[in-house]
Amino acid sequence: MDICGEREPTPVNLSVTHTVLVSIMKTEASVSGPNMQPLLKVENLVKRYAKRTLAGTGTDLLALDTVSFTIFSGTTLAVVGESGSGKSTLALCVACLESPTTGTIWFEGKNIVKLGERARRQVRQQIQLIFQDPASSLNPRWSVLEILVEPLILEGKCNREEMRQRANSLLERVGLSQNIVERLPTELSGGQRQRLAIARALALEPKLLILDEALSALDCSVQAQVANLLMELQNSLGMTYLYITHDLAMAAHLADEIAVMNRGRIVEQGLTGKILKQPEHETTRQLLSAVPEMLRAAQPELEK
Amino acid sequence: MMRYLVRRLGHAVFLLAGVSILAFLFTALAPGDYFDEMRLNPQIAPETVAALRAQYGFDRPLTVRYASWLNSVFHGEMGFSFAYNGPVAPLLLVRARNTLLLTITSTLLAWAIALPLGVWSAERLGRLPDRLLSWGTAALLVIPDLALALGLLVFAVRSGWFPTGGMASVDFETLSPFNKIRDLALHMILPVMALVLSALPLLVRQVRASVAEVLNAPFLLAAVGHGIPRRTLLYRYALPAAANPLISLFGFSIGALLSGSLLIEVVMSWPGLGPLLLEAILARDLYVVVGGILFSTLFLVVGNLLADLLLYWADPRIRTESGAR
Numbered sequence A: 001m002d003i004c005g006e007r008e009p010t011p012v013n014l015s016v017t018h019t020v021l022v023s024i025m026k027t028e029a030s031v032s033g034p035n036m037q038p039l040l041k042v043e044n045l046v047k048r049y050a051k052r053t054l055a056g057t058g059t060d061l062l063a064l065d066t067v068s069f070t071i072f073s074g075t076t077l078a079v080v081g082e083s084g085s086g087k088s089t090l091a092l093c094v095a096c097l098e099s100p101t102t103g104t105i106w107f108e109g110k111n112i113v114k115l116g117e118r119a120r121r122q123v124r125q126q127i128q129l130i131f132q133d134p135a136s137s138l139n140p141r142w143s144v145l146e147i148l149v150e151p152l153i154l155e156g157k158c159n160r161e162e163m164r165q166r167a168n169s170l171l172e173r174v175g176l177s178q179n180i181v182e183r184l185p186t187e188l189s190g191g192q193r194q195r196l197a198i199a200r201a202l203a204l205e206p207k208l209l210i211l212d213e214a215l216s217a218l219d220c221s222v223q224a225q226v227a228n229l230l231m232e233l234q235n236s237l238g239m240t241y242l243y244i245t246h247d248l249a250m251a252a253h254l255a256d257e258i259a260v261m262n263r264g265r266i267v268e269q270g271l272t273g274k275i276l277k278q279p280e281h282e283t284t285r286q287l288l289s290a291v292p293e294m295l296r297a298a299q300p301e302l303e304k
Numbered sequence B: 001m002m003r004y005l006v007r008r009l010g011h012a013v014f015l016l017a018g019v020s021i022l023a024f025l026f027t028a029l030a031p032g033d034y035f036d037e038m039r040l041n042p043q044i045a046p047e048t049v050a051a052l053r054a055q056y057g058f059d060r061p062l063t064v065r066y067a068s069w070l071n072s073v074f075h076g077e078m079g080f081s082f083a084y085n086g087p088v089a090p091l092l093l094v095r096a097r098n099t100l101l102l103t104i105t106s107t108l109l110a111w112a113i114a115l116p117l118g119v120w121s122a123e124r125l126g127r128l129p130d131r132l133l134s135w136g137t138a139a140l141l142v143i144p145d146l147a148l149a150l151g152l153l154v155f156a157v158r159s160g161w162f163p164t165g166g167m168a169s170v171d172f173e174t175l176s177p178f179n180k181i182r183d184l185a186l187h188m189i190l191p192v193m194a195l196v197l198s199a200l201p202l203l204v205r206q207v208r209a210s211v212a213e214v215l216n217a218p219f220l221l222a223a224v225g226h227g228i229p230r231r232t233l234l235y236r237y238a239l240p241a242a243a244n245p246l247i248s249l250f251g252f253s254i255g256a257l258l259s260g261s262l263l264i265e266v267v268m269s270w271p272g273l274g275p276l277l278l279e280a281i282l283a284r285d286l287y288v289v290v291g292g293i294l295f296s297t298l299f300l301v302v303g304n305l306l307a308d309l310l311l312y313w314a315d316p317r318i319r320t321e322s323g324a325r
Helices: A014-023 A087-094 A117-126 A144-155 A160-173 A190-202 A220-237 A248-254 A272-277 A282-289 A292-298 B002-029 B036-040 B046-055 B062-074 B088-123 B128-142 B145-159 B177-215 B218-225 B230-241 B243-267 B273-283 B286-314 B316-321
Strands: A038-049 A061-072 A076-081 A102-107 A127-130 A208-212 A240-245 A257-262 A265-271
Touching: A038 A087, A038 A240, A061 A076, A061 A087, A061 A102, A061 A240, A061 A257, A061 A265, A076 A087, A076 A248, A076 A282, A087 A208, A087 A240, A117 A127, A127 A190, A127 B218, A144 A160, A144 A190, A160 A190, A190 A220, A220 A240, A220 A248, A240 A248, A248 A257, A248 A272, A257 A272, A257 A282, A265 A272, A265 A282, B002 B062, B002 B286, B036 B046, B088 B128, B088 B177, B088 B230, B088 B243, B088 B273, B088 B286, B128 B177, B145 B177, B145 B243, B177 B230, B177 B243, B218 B230, B230 B243, B243 B273, B243 B286, B273 B286, B286 B316
Parallel strands: A076 A240, A076 A257, A127 A208, A208 A240
Antiparallel strands: A038 A061, A038 A102, A257 A265
C-alpha cells in the first residue's frame, strides 16, 4: 500500500476527510464482547513531575491527569496526541518503567503499580516496548544474534544451538533474512532495525506490545511494511497493542479503538469508526485536519 | 588485526626515534656539560679535562655523537653515565622496574576504585550521595600532588604506621620471601596512596559522566523492559557502552600517573626513574637524561597502544571500520 503519494497538498474538505479515513479503517471488530478479558485496565493514572528550581520548588508538571482506559486481549488501542501531551509518559508507566504518582494499572487482573522490584521485572517481560528510533534502542555493540538472544539468556535454560534456532525463527517471523545474524545494527537499514526491535520484543513472548511512535522515524513505504507486519503478528499471535502516535491516519489504519490525549488528559475515547465519523473534541478535529496527503493517495478519485 | 597492530607499532617506533632526537638535541643545546665543574677545579689540569671531553666524544659534532649513541642503543647500552661510570641501560632498567611497579599498581587500584564509584554516582545522578561525591572529588582535585604527598608523609611520621621512605627496610636481604613481599608492600602503601588519590578524582568524574550519558539511551530502557536486573544492566550494558572515552582515558592515565610518579618518587625517596632523572639533570649526566626521557616516552606509547588495542577489542564497530571482519 502506497500511502504517501508525491502530490502537492491541497486543502481538504473535512467532511470528505471523514468518509475517506473511514474507508481505510481497520475492519471493525467488536472490541468488548462478553467473552473477552480486559488485558490491561488503567484507572485514574496520575504522573506528576516535580520541577526543581534554584529558588526551591516550582510548579509541578502534570504529565498524566486521571487517565483511564481498557485494552482487550488481541485488540489495538491507539493513543493519539500532539507532542508533549503525555503519551510517552503513559507508555513508560504502563511498561513498568516509571511509577505513576497515583492510580492503578491492572494487567491480567493484577495491580502492577504496587509490585516489588523482582515482580516488576517479571511483569516487564510481559509488556514490551518498541521505541521511535531503532538506531538508539538497539545496543550498537552487539550483533543481531546477541541482541535477539539477550532476553533469552535471562531465562537461563537455553543452550547455544537452541538460541540460534530461536533467533532464526524470530528473524523469519518479522521478515528478516537469516544471513544478517552476524551484522551490527549500524549495518542495517532503518526498516530492518525496527523489524529487529520488534523481533527482540517478541523473543520474550509478551502479551502486550507498546509501540511508542514506533513507525514515526521510518520513511513512508517502510512505515507501511512495518504496519502490515504488526497486523500480521496480531492475526497470527493474537498480540495486543498499545499504539502511541501523533499520526491519526496510521492510528485509524491499525487501531480498533482510539483515545485522544491533550495536556495529560484523555479528551475523547471510542471505537475508531466513531472517533473518525463524529469527532467531538477540538483536539480530535485538529488532528483529523492534519492528515490530508494520505487520504488523497488512498482515494485517487479525489483528484478529479 | 595484524595490519592494524603493525601500523601502530610502526607509529610507536617513529615516535620514539623523534623523541630521542629531540631529547638529545635539547640536552646538548643546554649550556654546560658534566666536565664543566672539573674545569673550575684548580687541581685538575685543563689538559686532563680536554682529554676526558675528547674521550667521551664531546669535541665531535652533534650528529656524530647521536649516531654513536644510537649505535650503543642497539648494543643495549644506551650511552655512558659519567656519574655512575658505567653503561646507562642496566641502571635505567632497575629504576624503571621500580617505577613500573608503582605506576601499574596505582593505575589498577585507581581504576578499580573509580569504576564502581563512578557507576554508583551516575546511578544516583543529582541526588545527595552523588553531589557529596562530586564535592569530594572536586576538593581532591584542587589539592596539588606535592601537598598530598607531603601530607601523607606527615601522617606516616606522626602515626608511625608506615615506613616513610625508600623501597625496603635495612634488613631486607635477611628476610624470608614472604616477609620480603610484606616489607615491599608496606613501603609501597604511601606512594601508591598518593598516586591513587591524585589520579582518582578525574577518573571518577569521567566514569560518572560517561555512564550517566548512556543511562538515558533507549536501548538501556529497552533492556530494563526486558526485565534485566539492575546490576547486570549497569555493568554489562551501561559500562561497555560508556567504555570508549574511558579506555582512551586509561591510556592517558598511565602517562599522567607516570609523570606524577616521578614527583612522588622524589618526595618519598622511592628508587625509581624520578630521583635518578633529577640527579642526572642536576649533574648534566647527558645520556642518563636522554635514556630516562626515552623510557618515560616508551611507557606512554605502550600505554596508549594498550588503550587502542583494548578499544579495538571492546568495540565491534571499530573492528568493522578497520576492515578486519
